[in-house]
Amino acid sequence: MQPSDARRTPPDFVQPIPTGPYRGLNPTTKLVIAVAEALVAFTVRGWTGPLAVLLVLATTAVAARLGRRLVPFVIATVPLTASILLVNTFLFPGATDVILRIGPFTPTWSGLEAALQATLRVMAFAMSVAVLVLTTRPDELVADLERRGAPRGVTFVIGATVRTIPRVVQRAGEITDAQRARGLDTQGRLWRRVRGVLPLAAPLIFGSLNEVEELTMALEARAFSAAGRRTTLRVFPDGTGQRQLRWAAALLTAALIVLSIAGRLAFLP
Amino acid sequence: MSLILRDATYRYAGVGHPALTDISLEIVPGSVLAVVGANEAGKSTLCLLAAGLAPTTIGGELRGTVEIDGLATIGARPPELAQRCGILFQNAETQLSGTAATVWEEVAFGPRNLSLPLDEVVERTEAALSALGVEELAPRDPGRLSGGQAQLVALAAVLAMRPAYLVLDEPTSQLDPQGTQLVGSALQRLTQESGAGLLVVEHKTDLLASIAEECVVLADGKIVARGSAGDVLADPRLDEWGVEPPSTARIERAARSAGVQEPMLSALATRP
Numbered sequence: 080m081q082p083s084d085a086r087r088t089p090p091d092f093v094q095p096i097p098t099g100p101y102r103g104l105n106p107t108t109k110l111v112i113a114v115a116e117a118l119v120a121f122t123v124r125g126w127t128g129p130l131a132v133l134l135v136l137a138t139t140a141v142a143a144r145l146g147r148r149l150v151p152f153v154i155a156t157v158p159l160t161a162s163i164l165l166v167n168t169f170l171f172p173g174a175t176d177v178i179l180r181i182g183p184f185t186p187t188w189s190g191l192e193a194a195l196q197a198t199l200r201v202m203a204f205a206m207s208v209a210v211l212v213l214t215t216r217p218d219e220l221v222a223d224l225e226r227r228g229a230p231r232g233v234t235f236v237i238g239a240t241v242r243t244i245p246r247v248v249q250r251a252g253e254i255t256d257a258q259r260a261r262g263l264d265t266q267g268r269l270w271r272r273v274r275g276v277l278p279l280a281a282p283l284i285f286g287s288l289n290e291v292e293e294l295t296m297a298l299e300a301r302a303f304s305a306a307g308r309r310t311t312l313r314v315f316p317d318g319t320g321q322r323q324l325r326w327a328a329a330l331l332t333a334a335l336i337v338l339s340i341a342g343r344l345a346f347l348p
Numbered sequence: 349m350s351l352i353l354r355d356a357t358y359r360y361a362g363v364g365h366p367a368l369t370d371i372s373l374e375i376v377p378g379s380v381l382a383v384v385g386a387n388e389a390g391k392s393t394l395c396l397l398a399a400g401l402a403p404t405t406i407g408g409e410l411r412g413t414v415e416i417d418g419l420a421t422i423g424a425r426p427p428e429l430a431q432r433c434g435i436l437f438q439n440a441e442t443q444l445s446g447t448a449a450t451v452w453e454e455v456a457f458g459p460r461n462l463s464l465p466l467d468e469v470v471e472r473t474e475a476a477l478s479a480l481g482v483e484e485l486a487p488r489d490p491g492r493l494s495g496g497q498a499q500l501v502a503l504a505a506v507l508a509m510r511p512a513y514l515v516l517d518e519p520t521s522q523l524d525p526q527g528t529q530l531v532g533s534a535l536q537r538l539t540q541e542s543g544a545g546l547l548v549v550e551h552k553t554d555l556l557a558s559i560a561e562e563c564v565v566l567a568d569g570k571i572v573a574r575g576s577a578g579d580v581l582a583d584p585r586l587d588e589w590g591v592e593p594p595s596t597a598r599i600e601r602a603a604r605s606a607g608v609q610e611p612m613l614s615a616l617a618t619r620p
Binding site: 087088089090092093094216218221231235238239290292293294295296297298299300301302303304305306307308309310311312 | 396399401405406425426427430431434435437439441442443444445446447448449450452453456457458459460461462463464465466467469470471486487502505506509
């Protein structure tokens with residue numbers, strides 16, 4: 080219990096301030112850095128862009144002790160990176176530097192180089208997202224964006240989406256079980272599974288739409304559309320150094336993008 | 349000051365016939381008005397009308413007047429209405445914002461929307477949790493509560509807006525007996541402690557018999573009976589209107605049919 084004359088603040092478990100290397104940064108700083116990393120990885124040509132970003136990400140991951148928690152994100156990129164490697168190595172347009180011939184298949188060095196570069200870009204993008212997600216709780220980011228004046232609707236959509244996805248997955252499972260209990264076949268050959276899944280779409284969609292209507296009324300009943308900025312519960316630390324870091328990241332990224340488009344970074348490997 | 353519906357007739361957008369016809373009701377602070385009726389009688393529509401959500405938020409056409417402490421709901425801004433009249437729906441899940449990491453933040457959602465000073469947000473949130481006796485739920489994830497707990501949290505979230513009136517649309521319909529008891533006890537405390545005027549729609553007439561002073565019966569969008577809760581809930585026409593009488597009334601009828609004499613019936617009626 081707080082003394083009656085003390086300024087009242089939310090309990091400690093409400094939006095606790097994270098601590099530790101990198102985790103302790105302001106949520107918006109971490110978001111800006113993640114966006115900058117993803118943009119640099121994709122816009123700076125050659126090996127330099129993605130490798131530089133991966134080096135920065137590796138350093139960050141070590142400092143924040145993310146370790147094995149990054150593995151699921153790496154695994155998630157495998158289907159995409161595998162297809163990139165195959166398609167580019169074997170079907171790169173105009174390449175004549177054949178590595179070897181395997182029947183009708185002719186992998187090329189140019190294709191392989193392009194494939195590896197593309198793979199590194201995908202990995203860099205995935206890791207930038209991973210580092211952000213693993214070091215920043217969604218509600219921290221939403222709260223900080225709200226404090227900075229982000230529109231109420233935008234922050235609500237972000238926050239609700241993050242929390243709603245597991246619920247939609249659970250609901251889909253419930254509908255699947257209910258339909259299976261009525262004899263619907265959702266296993267077996269692909270076509271049978273597709274036919275089995277289609278009847279699930281209607282109750283899932285209409286059920287979700289109905290919930291949206293009820294949620295809209297419930298939100299209005301709690302003054303969601305009121306004017307003005309929502310009361311901030313907790314202010315995350317944000318010093319001059321972090322503000323400078325955000326500006327530096329944004330300006331450097333913008334400069335690299337412009338130079339890359341203008342062909343001024345052609346000297347980079 | 350009161351929540352008044354005067355000759356209110358409401359039609360949903362795109363629907364030819366009105367869902368409610370010539371409804372006149374008054375709810376004063378500190379009182380509890382029960383509304384019963386068969387399915388599709390218009391009870392939920394009445395709740396939306398009383399809270400000002402119809403037609404302001406959901407559209408439709410209203411003839412007659414609905415006023416909350418002198419403020420006509422037509423033309424009023426939803427945030428103004430939200431501070432005067434709160435509403436609790438059947439399904440607790442769809443009432444929770446889905447954005448709060450803890451119950452405390454969920455309850456604080458409404459006061460924060462009003463841009464109140466942090467002191468006041470904290471005070472209202474903790475008062476609402478305390479009023480319903482759910483302080484221990486404060487650090488919990490709202491998505492991982494039982495039905496009864498979620499409904500209490502949804503009610504606390506509405507209470508934090510400090511409305512003078514509360515409209516409750518079948519608040520226990522999706523709850524098991526334990527959840528029903530939780531919410532029922534909370535409603536009884538609420539009327540005593542907050543002084544809010546309550547409009548409660550319920551099929552569980554036993555609950556209504558224990559908390560309501562007045563009662564109306566809706567059928568086909570019209571009020572077909574009104575009076576003290578004791579008289580209305582003992583009306584033999586309840587079955588005809590699609591309403592299950594409270595257990596005491598059913599026991600009394602069964603006893604009469606079995607030939608139990610009057611003194612014994614009175615003794616049954618007064619047993620705790």
